Amino acid sequence: MIVGGSVAVVVVVAFGAWLGFTAREAKANLEEARGHAQIAKDALLDGDTEVAQRSAADADKYASRAYDNTHSIPWSITAAVPVLGSPLATSQQISEVVRGLTHDVLTPAVDAGSTLAPDQLIEGGGRVNVQSLRDAVPVLDQTSVAAQSLSDQAQSIDEATYLGVVNEARTALQDQTAELSKLLSNTAIAAKVVPAMLGGDGPRNYFLGFQTNAEARGTGGLLGGFGIVRANDGSAKVDTLASNSELSLAEKPLDLGPEFEARYGASRPTTDFRNSNLSSHFPYAAQIWKSLWAQESGEQVDGAVATDPVALSYVLGAIGPVTMPDGEVINEDNVVELTESTAYTRFADDNNARKQYLQTVAARVVDKMTGKLSSPQALLDALGKAAGEGRIAVWSADPALQQVLSGTKVGNVVPDDAAPYAGVVVNNQGGNKLDYYLSREIEYVADSCVDGTRSSTVTVRLTNNTPAGEFPDYVAGLFETVGNVPKGTNAVDLSLLATQGATLDKVTINGAQQFVFTGSERGHPVFNIRAMLQRGKTAEVKFQLTEPTAPGEARVPVQPLVDSPNVTVDVPNCGS
Structure with a gap:
């Protein structure tokens, strides 16, 4: 009996020591997988395909080892024990998601992603390589679906009954997979709509509205100025930059339905640009701007885009400052205050001069954006941040493209x-x-x-x-x-x-x-x-x-x- 009991003790101690060793191994392998995944991501953004592929393979290797660590027979037996095995069961679920991320998302994304590196995607003069985007649609769809499935799987990971470090890892993974899923979904959508909108199938023109959110309107701010964006084969230029005073009161109202008329009709939003965006549903404002410009110029645009000075501050942070004709430097730190506050005092007695000043600011920023960029990735990040905050809104007159846009953040729609x-x-x-x-x-x-x-x-x-x-x-x-x-x-x-x-x-x-x-x-x-x-x-x-x-x-x-x-x-x- 004593011998049998001693053997049992030795087995239990050895089993515990093995679990402890395996737990350390699993943790180390998960950390290695995360580190190599980050390297792969950075290399992909830098256009270094060889390093990206090698690091993605290493990430997948370590993720598989962590999976094996946490799915051995002893680990699985212990994980099945109520309460005691809870952290081990949670660790199993974590490793399953991580292996899925490296194998089903990271590896295919890297294999096809070199053409989507910012320095490859945005060429000289700010031209977007629309064919690269189109070529990437199948793999982006594949990885987007996989990321969504893994995000759903991560959200259902059981909370461990003890061991806070395991729960911290669980929460971090849930947050990261949700963010990744959203990012890949948006990227897949962009790959579908951007080529057509940037003139991949022929020239396209858009009304670009600059909103002054110092005077609030539903979509952000009063339409303070505008331009016409002309896109063709991935290149975009802005011309016809003008102040809002260049838009006369329209003669022909636009019919946006009885509900819109009942709510906003008294303010004449479809004929008076000052009230054109009272609704927070951007497609209404966009259609009105299209109508106003058609009556003003005779030109039918293919869509509308809105932005504001805060978005310009993000862009200036990416492309660097611009210099005004008198030597004044406009940068990310002062552009909002200058355009939304200081200008009204500086030009208190000359409204036309103020509008010309704001027009010049916009022109200088647009010229620099569409010129040679030192960091395309920084500009993409800035535009993404602005879009995420609703500071860039996009509407297309093409029903098929608009259906896609309406499901995204840049659509800025009121859901029905x-x-x-x-x-x-x-x-x-x-x-x-x-x-x-x-x-x-x-x-x-x-x-x-x-x-x-x-x-x-x-x-x-x-x-x-x-x-x-x-x-x-x-x-x-x-x-x-x-x-x-x-x-x-x-x-x-x-x-x-x-x-x-x-x-x-x-x-x-x-x-x-x-x-x-x-x-x-x-x-x-x-x-x-x-x-x-x-x-x-x-x-x-x-x-x-x-x-x-x-x-x-x-x-x-x-x-x-x-x-x-x-x-x-x-x-x-x-x-x-």
Whole structure:
């Protein structure tokens, strides 16, 4: 008995020591896989195909070793033990996802990816190699599908009952696979739409709108200037740069349907450029801009693009500063303040000079973007960041291309599905430029999914940070005098596009109940209030709702203004 017991002890100790050794081996192999994957990614972006392929193979080798470490018979036996084996079971699931990433995503992406290296994709003069993009579509589709499947697999990895380091690895993997899946999906979509939009099938022309988000509009800001982008065989040039005053009031209104007319018709958005983008649904603004330009010039464009000074700051960070005719240097640090604040004071008595100044800034940036680039990767990163924040929006008049764009971030569409939604939209009612000083906070919270409906609250805090001092009336005055409202007061039109089927219980501003305008947009109920926000003051607006317990992740799109608002979402997902 003593001998038998001693043997058992030795076996248990040896088994434990083996598990400890294997765990260290698995961890080391996973770290090696991650390191080689990073090297492969960097080499791919640098166009070094040989290093990328070698590093991808090494990443796959170490990921396979980690998989073998965690799927041996002793490990699997221990992983099956309730509670005790939980971290081992979680480690098995982690290694399965990592091996899938290196084998099914990284390796094929590297094998086909040399043509997508930024220095190969963007050639001299800023020309995009559209054929390389088209050639990459099959492998991008393949890796995008694989990445989505692995992301779903990662999200379902069990949480370990102990060993925080395993749970930290689990969370990191879930975040990274979700991000990778989104990136590859967007890249696959870009490979399908960019060649056609950049003139791969013949010349294409686009209306380019520069939005001044110091005066808020639904898609970002007032249409302050515009240009016409002419694309052909991967090259794009901007001409006809002009201020908004070059767009006359149109004679022929555009029919965007009875719902649009009921909500916005009184503001004449389809004939007056100043109100052309009150809606946050970019395809409406794009179609209006197309119509306005056709009536102004007789030219029918193939689509529309919008951007803003914050996006320009990202671009300048990638391509370097530009110099104005008088020697003034415009860079990533000063372009937003110069174009959205300083210019209004500098040219307070000469509006035409201000518009010419802004036009020159845009022209200098565009010229440098479309010239020889020192770092194509940096420019792509900058454009990606701007697009991710909604600061670049794209619409195509081609229905097939637009169908693809509408499912992406750059489409900037108001979705017409039933999933939880809180679209908070600010429109400037004062005709001034005080939204440069506006900051926002947004919270969307909802009860559990127990019943068919649930209570929810959308809280919006708006703060007027206009500093002390005198400003031109054009900046801080009101378009129409309202009682004894002091200069520097921001007249805010605030809309909430709520979940489809939601009903409003009440709206308060700083606790006081408010009168509400109601309407609908793309199937969403819209609740609208007006607020006079004095200098230095905060208005807390609460929309209290009853909404359906619809399945899907809650969405709170962020209107691209000057600030970067804090957004908090606490809305349970009521199933798929």
